[in-house]
Amino acid sequence: MSNTLPKIAWIGLGIMGSPMAENLIKAGYQVTGFTLEQAKLDRLAAAGGAAAGSIAEAVKDADVVITMVPASPQVEAIAYGDEGILAHARPGTLLIDMSSITPQTSVDLAENAADKGIRVLDAPVSGGEAGAVEAVLSIMVGGERADFDEAKPIFDALGKTIVLCGPHGSGQTVKAANQLIVAVNIQACAEAVVFLEKSGVDLTAALDVLNGGLAGSTVLTRKKDNFLKREFAPGFRIDLHHKDMGIVTDAARNVGAALPVGAVVAQLVASLRTQGDGGLDHSALLRGVERLSGETPAA
Numbered sequence: 251m252s253n254t255l256p257k258i259a260w261i262g263l264g265i266m267g268s269p270m271a272e273n274l275i276k277a278g279y280q281v282t283g284f285t286l287e288q289a290k291l292d293r294l295a296a297a298g299g300a301a302a303g304s305i306a307e308a309v310k311d312a313d314v315v316i317t318m319v320p321a322s323p324q325v326e327a328i329a330y331g332d333e334g335i336l337a338h339a340r341p342g343t344l345l346i347d348m349s350s351i352t353p354q355t356s357v358d359l360a361e362n363a364a365d366k367g368i369r370v371l372d373a374p375v376s377g378g379e380a381g382a383v384e385a386v387l388s389i390m391v392g393g394e395r396a397d398f399d400e401a402k403p404i405f406d407a408l409g410k411t412i413v414l415c416g417p418h419g420s421g422q423t424v425k426a427a428n429q430l431i432v433a434v435n436i437q438a439c440a441e442a443v444v445f446l447e448k449s450g451v452d453l454t455a456a457l458d459v460l461n462g463g464l465a466g467s468t469v470l471t472r473k474k475d476n477f478l479k480r481e482f483a484p485g486f487r488i489d490l491h492h493k494d495m496g497i498v499t500d501a502a503r504n505v506g507a508a509l510p511v512g513a514v515v516a517q518l519v520a521s522l523r524t525q526g527d528g529g530l531d532h533s534a535l536l537r538g539v540e541r542l543s544g545e546t547p548a549a
Protein backbone atom coordinates (compact mmCIF):
# COMPACT_ATOMS: atom_id res chain seq x y z
CA MET A 251 0.00 0.00 0.00
CA SER A 252 1.44 3.40 -0.90
CA ASN A 253 2.16 5.87 1.88
CA THR A 254 -0.18 8.87 1.58
CA LEU A 255 1.24 10.72 4.57
CA PRO A 256 3.29 13.85 3.80
CA LYS A 257 7.00 13.19 3.19
CA ILE A 258 9.09 14.76 5.93
CA ALA A 259 12.61 16.21 5.83
CA TRP A 260 14.15 16.62 9.29
CA ILE A 261 17.16 18.94 9.77
CA GLY A 262 18.90 18.78 13.17
CA LEU A 263 18.99 15.36 14.84
CA GLY A 264 20.33 16.29 18.29
CA ILE A 265 19.14 15.41 21.77
CA MET A 266 15.60 16.48 20.81
CA GLY A 267 15.54 15.99 17.04
CA SER A 268 16.55 12.31 17.04
CA PRO A 269 13.77 10.97 19.27
CA MET A 270 11.22 13.31 17.67
CA ALA A 271 12.09 12.14 14.15
CA GLU A 272 11.92 8.54 15.38
CA ASN A 273 8.42 9.13 16.74
CA LEU A 274 7.32 10.30 13.28
CA ILE A 275 8.79 7.14 11.74
CA LYS A 276 6.87 5.06 14.30
CA ALA A 277 3.70 6.96 13.30
CA GLY A 278 4.23 5.85 9.70
CA TYR A 279 5.89 8.91 8.15
CA GLN A 280 8.77 8.68 5.67
CA VAL A 281 11.54 10.78 7.20
CA THR A 282 14.70 11.90 5.42
CA GLY A 283 17.19 13.57 7.77
CA PHE A 284 20.27 15.70 7.70
CA THR A 285 22.46 16.74 10.64
CA LEU A 286 26.15 17.42 11.25
CA GLU A 287 27.09 14.23 13.14
CA GLN A 288 27.42 10.98 11.18
CA ALA A 289 26.46 8.93 14.26
CA LYS A 290 23.08 10.70 14.40
CA LEU A 291 22.49 10.00 10.70
CA ASP A 292 23.32 6.33 11.31
CA ARG A 293 20.86 6.32 14.22
CA LEU A 294 18.10 7.69 11.95
CA ALA A 295 18.80 5.06 9.29
CA ALA A 296 18.74 2.31 11.93
CA ALA A 297 15.32 3.57 13.05
CA GLY A 298 13.92 3.29 9.52
CA GLY A 299 14.59 6.79 8.18
CA ALA A 300 16.76 7.87 5.27
CA ALA A 301 20.04 9.73 5.82
CA ALA A 302 20.70 12.57 3.38
CA GLY A 303 24.13 13.98 2.49
CA SER A 304 23.00 17.62 2.43
CA ILE A 305 20.11 19.93 3.20
CA ALA A 306 19.31 20.12 -0.52
CA GLU A 307 19.06 16.34 -0.78
CA ALA A 308 16.91 16.10 2.33
CA VAL A 309 14.35 18.75 1.37
CA LYS A 310 14.01 18.50 -2.41
CA ASP A 311 11.13 15.96 -2.40
CA ALA A 312 9.65 16.85 0.98
CA ASP A 313 6.10 18.05 1.64
CA VAL A 314 7.04 19.19 5.15
CA VAL A 315 10.47 20.30 6.38
CA ILE A 316 11.07 20.28 10.14
CA THR A 317 14.09 21.99 11.70
CA MET A 318 15.45 21.46 15.24
CA VAL A 319 18.82 23.20 15.61
CA PRO A 320 20.36 25.12 18.52
CA ALA A 321 19.63 28.82 17.94
CA SER A 322 18.85 31.68 15.52
CA PRO A 323 22.25 31.65 13.73
CA GLN A 324 21.87 27.95 12.90
CA VAL A 325 18.27 28.43 11.72
CA GLU A 326 19.46 31.23 9.42
CA ALA A 327 22.39 29.08 8.22
CA ILE A 328 20.15 26.18 7.23
CA ALA A 329 17.32 28.28 5.79
CA TYR A 330 19.13 30.86 3.68
CA GLY A 331 21.89 30.83 1.06
CA ASP A 332 22.61 28.68 -1.98
CA GLU A 333 22.67 25.46 0.05
CA GLY A 334 19.71 26.34 2.25
CA ILE A 335 16.14 25.10 2.64
CA LEU A 336 14.49 28.05 0.87
CA ALA A 337 16.68 27.50 -2.21
CA HIS A 338 15.86 23.79 -2.49
CA ALA A 339 12.40 23.10 -1.04
CA ARG A 340 9.49 23.03 -3.48
CA PRO A 341 6.99 25.91 -3.51
CA GLY A 342 4.05 24.89 -1.33
CA THR A 343 6.28 23.14 1.20
CA LEU A 344 5.40 23.68 4.86
CA LEU A 345 8.50 24.59 6.93
CA ILE A 346 8.08 23.96 10.66
CA ASP A 347 10.90 25.35 12.80
CA MET A 348 10.84 23.69 16.23
CA SER A 349 14.09 25.25 17.49
CA SER A 350 13.91 27.85 20.29
CA ILE A 351 14.98 31.12 18.66
CA THR A 352 14.21 34.84 18.82
CA PRO A 353 10.63 35.73 17.81
CA GLN A 354 12.01 38.22 15.27
CA THR A 355 14.03 35.49 13.49
CA SER A 356 10.77 33.51 13.09
CA VAL A 357 8.92 36.53 11.72
CA ASP A 358 11.75 37.27 9.24
CA LEU A 359 11.90 33.61 8.17
CA ALA A 360 8.16 33.53 7.47
CA GLU A 361 8.44 36.68 5.34
CA ASN A 362 11.44 35.48 3.36
CA ALA A 363 9.92 32.03 2.83
CA ALA A 364 6.63 33.53 1.59
CA ASP A 365 8.59 35.10 -1.28
CA LYS A 366 9.44 31.53 -2.38
CA GLY A 367 5.92 30.17 -1.87
CA ILE A 368 6.98 28.33 1.29
CA ARG A 369 4.75 28.48 4.38
CA VAL A 370 6.29 28.63 7.87
CA LEU A 371 5.23 27.80 11.40
CA ASP A 372 7.33 28.48 14.51
CA ALA A 373 6.70 25.54 16.82
CA PRO A 374 9.15 25.42 19.74
CA VAL A 375 8.62 22.75 22.36
CA SER A 376 8.82 22.16 26.08
CA GLY A 377 9.16 18.88 27.94
CA GLY A 378 12.85 18.11 27.56
CA GLU A 379 14.51 15.00 26.24
CA ALA A 380 12.11 12.76 28.19
CA GLY A 381 9.14 14.60 26.72
CA ALA A 382 10.60 14.12 23.24
CA VAL A 383 11.20 10.40 23.77
CA GLU A 384 7.75 9.85 25.26
CA ALA A 385 6.01 12.06 22.61
CA VAL A 386 4.39 14.19 25.32
CA LEU A 387 5.91 17.57 24.43
CA SER A 388 4.07 20.86 24.76
CA ILE A 389 4.20 22.53 21.36
CA MET A 390 3.63 26.30 21.14
CA VAL A 391 2.87 27.38 17.61
CA GLY A 392 2.91 30.68 15.73
CA GLY A 393 1.57 31.16 12.20
CA GLU A 394 -1.55 30.75 10.09
CA ARG A 395 -4.48 28.65 11.31
CA ALA A 396 -4.71 26.66 8.05
CA ASP A 397 -1.03 25.70 8.27
CA PHE A 398 -1.45 24.76 11.93
CA ASP A 399 -4.42 22.53 11.03
CA GLU A 400 -2.36 20.85 8.30
CA ALA A 401 0.54 20.25 10.70
CA LYS A 402 -1.63 19.05 13.61
CA PRO A 403 -1.39 15.28 12.84
CA ILE A 404 2.41 15.62 12.81
CA PHE A 405 2.38 17.53 16.10
CA ASP A 406 0.08 14.84 17.55
CA ALA A 407 2.82 12.26 16.92
CA LEU A 408 5.33 14.40 18.85
CA GLY A 409 3.44 15.94 21.73
CA LYS A 410 0.40 16.10 23.92
CA THR A 411 -0.39 19.79 24.49
CA ILE A 412 -0.45 21.56 21.14
CA VAL A 413 -1.64 25.16 20.94
CA LEU A 414 -1.73 27.81 18.22
CA CYS A 415 -0.66 30.92 20.15
CA GLY A 416 -1.08 33.57 17.42
CA PRO A 417 0.75 34.93 14.37
CA HIS A 418 4.36 34.20 13.34
CA GLY A 419 6.75 34.54 16.30
CA SER A 420 4.05 33.95 18.94
CA GLY A 421 5.19 30.39 19.57
CA GLN A 422 8.68 31.71 20.28
CA THR A 423 7.37 34.41 22.62
CA VAL A 424 5.49 31.78 24.63
CA LYS A 425 8.58 29.55 24.64
CA ALA A 426 10.65 32.46 25.98
CA ALA A 427 8.16 32.77 28.86
CA ASN A 428 8.43 29.00 29.37
CA GLN A 429 12.21 29.23 29.72
CA LEU A 430 11.90 32.08 32.22
CA ILE A 431 9.56 29.99 34.39
CA VAL A 432 11.70 26.84 34.12
CA ALA A 433 14.97 28.60 35.00
CA VAL A 434 13.49 30.38 38.02
CA ASN A 435 11.87 27.11 39.14
CA ILE A 436 15.13 25.14 38.85
CA GLN A 437 17.00 27.86 40.72
CA ALA A 438 14.41 27.78 43.54
CA CYS A 439 14.61 23.98 43.73
CA ALA A 440 18.43 24.13 43.78
CA GLU A 441 18.38 26.65 46.62
CA ALA A 442 15.92 24.44 48.54
CA VAL A 443 18.17 21.38 48.01
CA VAL A 444 21.26 23.10 49.48
CA PHE A 445 19.20 24.56 52.33
CA LEU A 446 17.68 21.16 53.16
CA GLU A 447 21.01 19.32 53.01
CA LYS A 448 22.79 21.87 55.19
CA SER A 449 19.90 21.54 57.65
CA GLY A 450 20.46 17.78 57.87
CA VAL A 451 17.03 16.81 56.52
CA ASP A 452 16.56 13.59 54.49
CA LEU A 453 16.58 15.05 50.99
CA THR A 454 14.68 12.24 49.24
CA ALA A 455 11.86 12.43 51.78
CA ALA A 456 11.79 16.21 51.64
CA LEU A 457 11.60 16.41 47.84
CA ASP A 458 8.89 13.74 47.74
CA VAL A 459 6.60 15.59 50.13
CA LEU A 460 7.37 18.97 48.57
CA ASN A 461 6.41 17.62 45.16
CA GLY A 462 2.98 16.61 46.47
CA GLY A 463 2.09 20.12 47.60
CA LEU A 464 1.93 23.59 46.08
CA ALA A 465 5.72 23.59 45.66
CA GLY A 466 5.47 20.58 43.35
CA SER A 467 6.31 21.02 39.68
CA THR A 468 7.20 19.20 36.50
CA VAL A 469 10.72 20.58 37.04
CA LEU A 470 10.93 18.86 40.42
CA THR A 471 9.48 15.62 39.06
CA ARG A 472 11.85 15.52 36.07
CA LYS A 473 14.98 16.86 37.81
CA LYS A 474 14.71 15.34 41.29
CA ASP A 475 17.08 12.49 40.46
CA ASN A 476 19.60 14.88 38.91
CA PHE A 477 19.68 16.79 42.19
CA LEU A 478 19.80 13.67 44.38
CA LYS A 479 22.51 11.87 42.38
CA ARG A 480 24.38 14.97 41.20
CA GLU A 481 23.96 13.67 37.65
CA PHE A 482 24.18 16.51 35.18
CA ALA A 483 24.54 14.88 31.76
CA PRO A 484 22.23 16.84 29.41
CA GLY A 485 19.20 16.89 28.98
CA PHE A 486 19.04 20.57 28.32
CA ARG A 487 22.41 22.25 28.28
CA ILE A 488 23.16 25.35 30.33
CA ASP A 489 24.56 26.86 27.10
CA LEU A 490 21.11 26.59 25.50
CA HIS A 491 19.33 27.99 28.56
CA HIS A 492 21.78 30.91 28.52
CA LYS A 493 20.68 31.54 24.93
CA ASP A 494 17.02 31.40 26.00
CA MET A 495 17.52 33.78 28.96
CA GLY A 496 19.01 36.22 26.46
CA ILE A 497 15.94 35.83 24.23
CA VAL A 498 13.43 36.42 27.03
CA THR A 499 15.40 39.31 28.54
CA ASP A 500 15.63 41.04 25.16
CA ALA A 501 11.99 40.35 24.20
CA ALA A 502 10.77 41.65 27.57
CA ARG A 503 12.80 44.85 27.18
CA ASN A 504 11.26 45.38 23.76
CA VAL A 505 7.74 45.38 25.20
CA GLY A 506 8.61 47.19 28.44
CA ALA A 507 8.06 44.22 30.77
CA ALA A 508 10.22 44.03 33.90
CA LEU A 509 11.75 40.64 34.79
CA PRO A 510 13.61 41.35 38.05
CA VAL A 511 13.90 37.75 39.24
CA GLY A 512 14.44 36.50 35.68
CA ALA A 513 17.33 38.94 35.28
CA VAL A 514 19.05 37.59 38.38
CA VAL A 515 18.58 33.98 37.27
CA ALA A 516 19.90 34.93 33.81
CA GLN A 517 23.06 36.14 35.55
CA LEU A 518 23.33 32.90 37.55
CA VAL A 519 22.99 30.85 34.34
CA ALA A 520 25.64 33.02 32.66
CA SER A 521 27.94 32.66 35.63
CA LEU A 522 27.61 28.87 35.57
CA ARG A 523 28.88 28.92 31.98
CA THR A 524 31.90 30.99 32.88
CA GLN A 525 32.66 28.45 35.61
CA GLY A 526 32.92 25.78 32.91
CA ASP A 527 29.52 24.15 33.39
CA GLY A 528 27.92 25.24 30.10
CA GLY A 529 27.79 21.69 28.72
CA LEU A 530 25.91 20.32 31.74
CA ASP A 531 22.15 19.94 32.18
CA HIS A 532 20.35 23.03 33.51
CA SER A 533 19.71 21.20 36.79
CA ALA A 534 23.42 21.98 37.36
CA LEU A 535 22.24 25.38 38.62
CA LEU A 536 22.57 23.42 41.86
CA ARG A 537 26.36 23.59 41.45
CA GLY A 538 26.20 27.38 41.38
CA VAL A 539 24.18 27.46 44.61
CA GLU A 540 26.66 25.05 46.20
CA ARG A 541 29.56 27.34 45.33
CA LEU A 542 27.71 30.40 46.67
CA SER A 543 27.07 28.41 49.87
CA GLY A 544 30.72 27.59 50.41
CA GLU A 545 30.56 24.02 49.12
CA THR A 546 32.73 22.44 46.44
CA PRO A 547 30.50 20.72 43.86
CA ALA A 548 31.35 17.08 43.08
CA ALA A 549 33.73 16.77 40.13
Ligand code: NAD
Pocket residue numbers: 261262263264265266267284285286287290318319320321324327328348349350351375376377378379485486487490
Ligand atom coordinates in the same frame (compact mmCIF):
# COMPACT_ATOMS: atom_id res chain seq x y z
P1 NAD B 1 21.59 19.59 20.20
O1 NAD B 1 22.79 20.44 20.25
O2 NAD B 1 21.59 18.28 20.90
O3 NAD B 1 21.21 19.30 18.66
C1 NAD B 1 21.28 20.26 17.66
C2 NAD B 1 21.47 19.56 16.33
O4 NAD B 1 21.46 20.55 15.30
C3 NAD B 1 22.81 18.80 16.21
O5 NAD B 1 22.57 17.43 15.99
C4 NAD B 1 23.49 19.46 15.01
O6 NAD B 1 24.08 18.53 14.11
C5 NAD B 1 22.33 20.12 14.30
N1 NAD B 1 22.81 21.26 13.50
C6 NAD B 1 23.40 22.40 13.92
N2 NAD B 1 23.74 23.16 12.86
C7 NAD B 1 23.37 22.46 11.75
C8 NAD B 1 23.47 22.70 10.34
N3 NAD B 1 24.05 23.81 9.89
N4 NAD B 1 22.99 21.77 9.50
C9 NAD B 1 22.41 20.63 9.97
N5 NAD B 1 22.29 20.35 11.29
C10 NAD B 1 22.75 21.25 12.16
O7 NAD B 1 20.38 20.51 20.71
P2 NAD B 1 18.97 20.05 21.34
O8 NAD B 1 19.11 19.89 22.81
O9 NAD B 1 18.39 18.97 20.51
O10 NAD B 1 18.14 21.41 21.10
C11 NAD B 1 17.62 21.79 19.83
C12 NAD B 1 16.68 22.97 20.04
O11 NAD B 1 15.60 22.57 20.87
C13 NAD B 1 17.32 24.19 20.72
O12 NAD B 1 16.81 25.37 20.17
C14 NAD B 1 16.90 24.02 22.15
O13 NAD B 1 16.87 25.27 22.83
C15 NAD B 1 15.52 23.42 22.00
N6 NAD B 1 15.03 22.61 23.12
C16 NAD B 1 15.83 21.69 23.71
C17 NAD B 1 15.35 20.93 24.79
C18 NAD B 1 16.21 19.91 25.52
O14 NAD B 1 15.80 19.47 26.60
N7 NAD B 1 17.36 19.51 25.00
C19 NAD B 1 14.02 21.10 25.22
C20 NAD B 1 13.21 22.01 24.55
C21 NAD B 1 13.73 22.76 23.51
